[in-house]
Amino acid sequence: MKFIAIKTDDGTKGKLAFYCRMLHVSRQGFYKYLSVKDRPWKYQTLADTMLEIHAEDVCNDTYGRVRMFQALTLKRNPKGVTKADREARKSDDLLKRNFTSEKPLEKCVTDITEIKAKDGKHYVSAIFDCFDSAVLGLAMETTMKATLCQHTVENAFIAYPEIREAVLHSDRGSQYTSELYRSTLRKYEIIQSMNCAGGRCHDNARCESMWARLKTELLYDRYNMSLRKMCQPSLLHLFEKNEKAAGAYLRQRPSCTIFKENSFRA
Numbered sequence: 001m002k003f004i005a006i007k008t009d010d011g012t013k014g015k016l017a018f019y020c021r022m023l024h025v026s027r028q029g030f031y032k033y034l035s036v037k038d039r040p041w042k043y044q045t046l047a048d049t050m051l052e053i054h055a056e057d058v059c060n061d062t063y064g065r066v067r068m069f070q071a072l073t074l075k076r077n078p079k080g081v082t083k084a085d086r087e088a089r090k091s092d093d094l095l096k097r098n099f100t101s102e103k104p105l106e107k108c109v110t111d112i113t114e115i116k117a118k119d120g121k122h123y124v125s126a127i128f129d130c131f132d133s134a135v136l137g138l139a140m141e142t143t144m145k146a147t148l149c150q151h152t153v154e155n156a157f158i159a160y161p162e163i164r165e166a167v168l169h170s171d172r173g174s175q176y177t178s179e180l181y182r183s184t185l186r187k188y189e190i191i192q193s194m195n196c197a198g199g200r201c202h203d204n205a206r207c208e209s210m211w212a213r214l215k216t217e218l219l220y221d222r223y224n225m226s227l228r229k230m231c232q233p234s235l236l237h238l239f240e241k242n243e244k245a246a247g248a249y250l251r252q253r254p255s256c257t258i259f260k261e262n263s264f265r266a
Helices: 002-007 016-022 027-036 044-056 058-062 065-076 146-159 179-187 201-229 232-251
Strands: 107-117 120-129 135-141 167-170 191-194
Touching: 002 016, 002 027, 016 027, 044 058, 044 065, 107 146, 107 201, 120 146, 120 201, 135 146, 146 179, 167 201, 179 191
Parallel strands: 107 167, 167 191
Antiparallel strands: 107 120, 120 135
16 A cells, blocks of 8 residues: 555556556555555554653563553553642652661651542551561541641651651652641651652652551451441551551561561560
């Protein structure tokens, strides 16, 4: 088709009938080709997205079809709970993916996770200590506004007043860039740290990992679908009960080499 279009200047001159007869192409088929040949490729948007994913990181050139499909799925249906406020003032990344700590209440990470229950979605916010991954503060609400993060910090300070001057790392969600959250940190003299500009989930990988383990091993694997039958008070009670047991429980897990054997929390 392209050859005929070149030779006949899109069918306007030349021996169109001769070329169609010799190449066994009908005139109707040729004119149909002319009507669609300048249309953009139907997969162009998909191809552009794949190129964008490839260019995001130097290691993404190893993506095969499976991981590229997963990356495309995340692009179209992002799973992150917090959403970045691009206009808000950001804080520096003080951890730079170094989640190890030689002493307690020195480096902490925080994030919000979503849990579906009988009476709708609930959002749980927690602060984890990088020293032994203990839960320092916990709060649950039906919305993920800045007040949820504020209450988490307040609960952590009530339980551990020594958290003053600790570094508290989070992603760049609008909750963590809000003035309410910042003023709460200043009130308790806690130093704020955030994912770097253009950062990925790896910048807060410790917290993401802790949520995945806690939700899988202490909730979903134990209660399965009965979680969806729980309402907020019973779900909060379940989290508070597991919060107290989480540190000791996870330190006994064979795969959890990140935990200290002799934690200051019994």
